[in-house]
Amino acid sequence: MRRYYQPVPKRTLECGAGTPTGLKKRANVTKKFNPDATTSDLNRHRSIDGYHGETKDKVGGGTSDHSKGRKGLEDFGYQSKSHELSSNHPDIGSAYRICFIASLDCARFLLMQGMAFSGPGQSPTSINKGNLLELIDLYKKRDKEVERAFDMNVVGNIDITSPLIQKGLAKACAQEVTEVIIGEIGDGNFTILIDDSHDMAEKYQMAVFVRFVNKKGKVIERFLGLEYLTEDTPAAFKETLVGLLAQHGLSISKLRGQGYDGASNMRCEFNDMQLLIHNENPYAFYVHCFAHQLESVLITVSRCSSSLIHDFFVSISLIITTTIESCQMMDKSTEKHHQTTLNKLESGEILSEGSNHKEKNLASLGGTRWGSYYTTLGRINMMWDSVLDVLMIVHQHGRQPSRAGGLIQTMESFEFVFILKMMLKLFTITNELSLVLQRKDEGIIQAVGQLTDVKECLQTLRNNGWESLFEDVKSFCATNWIPVPNMDEHIRATGHSRRDGVTLT
Incomplete structure (x- = not known):
């Protein structure tokens, strides 16, 4: 047996020399961590020169965490003072708020009148700046506080009157109006009126209107939304409609009537869609649309x-x-x-x-x-x-x-x-x-x-x-x-x- 398995001397086991790899790992695993042996003072840690040669090379290497941290500390000390953070004056924030509210008021007025914010070739540098910018200028002439706010917020005015902000104002107003319409409908029943059309890019789209009775007993008809259609099929129409209603918290089970564009309905384009909706909700009866003229x-x-x-x-x-x-x-x-x-x-x-x-x-x-x-x-x-x-x-x-x-x-x-x-x-x-x-x-x-x-x-x-x-x-x-x-x-x-x-x- 000694030919194949030589006994390990006791001294060798104590010194760790010749210990098999499995025994070494087990010894490391069973070794407990002693939190009292650590120090919280970074200055009392052992210097890099006190490590073994190989360990010293690893710790002091260019890609080590130690070197990266040292380089970051040096960069932090040498940073440019011109990029220091500074806080704005409180009046700047107040002026920006006044400018934003004035722009929102003008946008709401134009949207209620169904007028465009600007037309082709109209910009802040043209003679006619467009409806929105011209209305803001009139607002500034009538309200000195608004004029002072725009003068104080010269840099921010470019952002407030930019096309991106104008689009955001219109979208925000549309969302607020839609929430009011949904609130008026509540948990009551409603009917829908659907029309199909094409935009300037010839993209097929579906316009949806809702008709309901408000709390005062008056019949109200409101525009709900405009959705693009990828397919001109009854199933695509129905899926888009159900998705739009669900987006605003409306259920097709509350639908009590469905009407469609007169010309398209005369050509029986919506017959299959009527049937799909009626199969899911038998109370969604067809309602003739009187808004379309017979001549058309x-x-x-x-x-x-x-x-x-x-x-x-x-x-x-x-x-x-x-x-x-x-x-x-x-x-x-x-x-x-x-x-x-x-x-x-x-x-x-x-x-x-x-x-x-x-x-x-x-x-x-x-x-x-x-x-x-x-x-x-x-x-x-x-x-x-x-x-x-x-x-x-x-x-x-x-x-x-x-x-x-x-x-x-x-x-x-x-x-x-x-x-x-x-x-x-x-x-x-x-x-x-x-x-x-x-x-x-x-x-x-x-x-x-x-x-x-x-x-x-x-x-x-x-x-x-x-x-x-x-x-x-x-x-x-x-x-x-x-x-x-x-x-x-x-x-x-x-x-x-x-x-x-x-x-x-």
């Missing part, structure tokens, strides 16, 4: 059904914006129309009937958002020569001659005249019903009574109105030197290339 719905549906009608209304918008390019052009169009009307009265072509021949100008053609399409198309039809003359003037002397020249060619086409006359006949039938529907609950009974008559008139126009419409179009084209195509001739179908060979009569 008809135009939206017509534009989706035919590319020619879509291009027609695009041309109408361009004609309006081009003809009102300047006040001089408007005056010329009014003068031309007035002279044309006098000539027709003298020749007996039209009869003098007071209100039918009042002075009209092309500026009134611009308001097409709230049901003035009927009036707009009627005035273009009546002021045909005047509109063409103004377009020719713009083509010769305007800033966009090519667009005006293209609009002249578009107007003097059979397709444009045909759609103009057809839409005028359609709006003549539906105009009275559209006006009645705008009275909301007051005229709903009268609207229901007129609905049957309007449907019968539209059906008659569809079945028997072609001949009279075509004769009216041909007569107008002949009067204004517009060529009429042969109805029996094969022409290229819209939306197809000539090489496809798709034709129709």
Whole structure:
């Protein structure tokens, strides 16, 4: 046995020489820490020179904690005195607060009036600084304390009036208003109104309004939020809506009605979303939106059904914006129309009937958002020569001659005249019903009574109105030197290339 295992002398075990590694570690583990042997005075610690050679090299190395601490101590002693911390005067903080409150008051006023803080090209160095900065300057003139605060806080004024702070003020006001709206709803029931739109970057977004009865028994309708949509699907609409409601502490279980944009609803775009919400909450009944005009719905549906009608209304918008390019052009169009009307009265072509021949100008053609399409198309039809003359003037002397020249060619086409006359006949039938529907609950009974008559008139126009419409179009084209195509001739179908060979009569 001694051949393989040599006994370790007792003296060697006591000195630690030749001790196996396991025994050494166990001895270190079992050794207890003696807190009394330590010292709290750093100056009484052993100097680095008192360590063993190898330990001395490790402790005194450039990357050791000792060396890092020594270097930090030296850097702290040599720091620049110019960067010492200093406290601001108490008046500086008070001045900044006054400036901030004044800016917030001006921002709240502009937001309540629905006005922009600034427009394109407006900055603190321009003549017109923008609504917010100009209003702050007026505030300073009226309140000397505010003026002194802005003068004292010259450096901070740059931050207070910066676009980032302006955006923060608007966001803070929106959050406060939303909290008030949610507080008014409380634990009560509410309905929603949803509309879809696109922003300037063509991003698809959903606007949500809430309608509820407050504690005073009044029906209140408020804007809740605007959310971007990544997908144009019913599931995405519903998920976004539920997320927005949950964000403000509202539950879909309290929903008692759902309404949607009139034109989109007429195209059945929200039918699937209505069903998804109704399946989750059977008390969320559909509520018709009276805020959308019937004419706008008809135009939206017509534009989706035919590319020619879509291009027609695009041309109408361009004609309006081009003809009102300047006040001089408007005056010329009014003068031309007035002279044309006098000539027709003298020749007996039209009869003098007071209100039918009042002075009209092309500026009134611009308001097409709230049901003035009927009036707009009627005035273009009546002021045909005047509109063409103004377009020719713009083509010769305007800033966009090519667009005006293209609009002249578009107007003097059979397709444009045909759609103009057809839409005028359609709006003549539906105009009275559209006006009645705008009275909301007051005229709903009268609207229901007129609905049957309007449907019968539209059906008659569809079945028997072609001949009279075509004769009216041909007569107008002949009067204004517009060529009429042969109805029996094969022409290229819209939306197809000539090489496809798709034709129709």
